Amino acid sequence: MKNDLVERYIYAVVRRLPEKERKEVSLEIDELISSMLAERAGSGESEEEQVRAVLNELGNPEELARNYSNVAKNCLIGEPHFSLYKRVLKIVLIAVAGALALALLIEWLTGVPGGVEYDLGGIILLTTKGIIHLLSTIISGLQGAFAIVTIIFAILYHQGVELDSEKFDLNDLPELPDTEKRTGIGEFIVSMVFLSIFAVLFVVLPHINVPGLVTVRKWISFFNPEVLVTIRPLLIALVGTALLEVVVKMMKPMGSLMRFLATLLANVVVIITLLVWFGNPLVLNPVFVNTFQTDFSWNIMGFNGAPIVGFIGKWAMLPLPLMIVLVIVIITSIIEIVSAGIKTAKASKRSI
Amino acid sequence: MKEFESNFENVSIELKRGLTNLVVLSQCKEPTYGYELVKSLDEKSFPLDANTVYPLLRRLEKQGLLRSDWDVITDKPRKYYLISEMGEVFFERLKAQWYEMIEIVKNVIEE
Numbered sequence: 001m002k003n004d005l006v007e008r009y010i011y012a013v014v015r016r017l018p019e020k021e022r023k024e025v026s027l028e029i030d031e032l033i034s035s036m037l038a039e040r041a042g043s044g045e046s047e048e049e050q051v052r053a054v055l056n057e058l059g060n061p062e063e064l065a066r067n068y069s070n071v072a073k074n075c076l077i078g079e080p081h082f083s084l085y086k087r088v089l090k091i092v093l094i095a096v097a098g099a100l101a102l103a104l105l106i107e108w109l110t111g112v113p114g115g116v117e118y119d120l121g122g123i124i125l126l127t128t129k130g131i132i133h134l135l136s137t138i139i140s141g142l143q144g145a146f147a148i149v150t151i152i153f154a155i156l157y158h159q160g161v162e163l164d165s166e167k168f169d170l171n172d173l174p175e176l177p178d179t180e181k182r183t184g185i186g187e188f189i190v191s192m193v194f195l196s197i198f199a200v201l202f203v204v205l206p207h208i209n210v211p212g213l214v215t216v217r218k219w220i221s222f223f224n225p226e227v228l229v230t231i232r233p234l235l236i237a238l239v240g241t242a243l244l245e246v247v248v249k250m251m252k253p254m255g256s257l258m259r260f261l262a263t264l265l266a267n268v269v270v271i272i273t274l275l276v277w278f279g280n281p282l283v284l285n286p287v288f289v290n291t292f293q294t295d296f297s298w299n300i301m302g303f304n305g306a307p308i309v310g311f312i313g314k315w316a317m318l319p320l321p322l323m324i325v326l327v328i329v330i331i332t333s334i335i336e337i338v339s340a341g342i343k344t345a346k347a348s349k350r351s352i
Numbered sequence: 353m354k355e356f357e358s359n360f361e362n363v364s365i366e367l368k369r370g371l372t373n374l375v376v377l378s379q380c381k382e383p384t385y386g387y388e389l390v391k392s393l394d395e396k397s398f399p400l401d402a403n404t405v406y407p408l409l410r411r412l413e414k415q416g417l418l419r420s421d422w423d424v425i426t427d428k429p430r431k432y433y434l435i436s437e438m439g440e441v442f443f444e445r446l447k448a449q450w451y452e453m454i455e456i457v458k459n460v461i462e463e
Contacts, residue, residue: 025410028406032386032387035387035428035430038428058403059403064403064406067403067404067407067408068406068410
């Protein structure tokens with residue numbers, strides 16, 4: 001078995017090279033390392049020590065990659081600044097997009113005019129408007145972030161500012177990408193169990209959805225069963241697409257297009273369902289809240305800080321914990337879509 | 353003083369860098385593989401790092417100045433390089449220019 005450290009070192013070099021160069025250069029470096037190791041054989045060191053000594057002698061893989069690539073010097077941002085620039089840009093763009101999405105989502109959810117009962121069409125219209133506003137704001141935010149980072153790095157490069165990245169540590173070598181990884185049977189079973197429970201409680205028997213209150217008289221559900229019945233088609237779609245995603249993840253390796261599409265579909269359905277469901281003014285079971293307040297004399301606070309009364313509510317009437325859960329689930333779904341997209345893009349780049 | 357040393361080191365590396373093409377081409381008259389070249393240059397007091405030699409051999413091959421062949425007969429495959437016809441012409445011209453430059457620079461710095 002080939003030494004893991006050697007493979008990671010080679011990968012750290014070739015991943016910075018054009019796709020068509022990688023195989024040949026891998027073989028060359030592999031040959032070089034074998035030759036250097038052969039020379040050290042019998043030095044009394046352990047195999048691990050020999051490998052570490054050889055790789056340290058070869059030096060920073062980034063520098064070796066630079067020697068292999070003919071990067072023009074008369075450019076806006078060149079090496080070694082360019083490698084760092086790409087890394088920083090990626091982090092900044094993701095952070096800016098995430099922060100803007102979160103801020104806008106909160107602004108939009110709290111800003112929805114209250115007092116009106118929305119029908120399904122109204123909610124979809126509002127959702128569409130919100131998404132368009134969200135996208136246009138994020139795009140202009142990203143443009144600004146891109147410009148600022150680029151200008152800073154262009155200045156650093158042309159001023160010849162030295163970077164710490166020249167030093168390297170063998171332990172910092174990146175892990176080899178695991179493109180063959182599929183979902184294991186354990187995860188599949190857990191997903192199936194959860195989906196089945198969800199389907200039974202919210203789709204088949206909406207009147208006993210959990211969590212609920214057990215009173216002397218009967219079971220009182222937390223969510224309004226009437227609403228669950230209205231959005232039943234959406235809930236069925238949610239279970240269906242989630243099932244599809246689980247099955248596709250079993251069949252297809254990480255980074256395949258099918259896997260990305262299944263993730264995209266399942267998460268989009270989750271987001272739409274949640275917005276429609278929680279956007280319904282009657283999302284909570286009025287009986288539940290009444291019982292809670294009369295039996296436990298404990299006011300449930302709405303998202304706007306005022307106690308919930310009457311239960312003909314709107315977004316602002318959602319209890320705060322529920323609102324937080326909603327925001328977290330939506331953000332998680334968006335992150336899942338984006339990360340699946342990145343993995344697929346990377347995998348398709350590798351296989352060209 | 354430290355800065356002086358590092359400046360000297362940088363200039364010295366620059367000076368050597370211009371000659372590496374000439375030196376490496378001169379060593380490829382017989383088929384040779386990268387690490388062999390690194391070792392032999394070291395013995396001849398013109399040490400070059402392996403991480404410079406390997407990419408350089410590849411670049412010279414791309415420029416058509418060297419040809420290469422993988423020797424896969426032994427259990428350790430090795431890539432052997434040999435100077436091409438175009439490489440010979442290139443080398444002779446570069447060598448002539450180098451000798452000429454030595455004379456010129458000698459005149460300039462010793463006048």
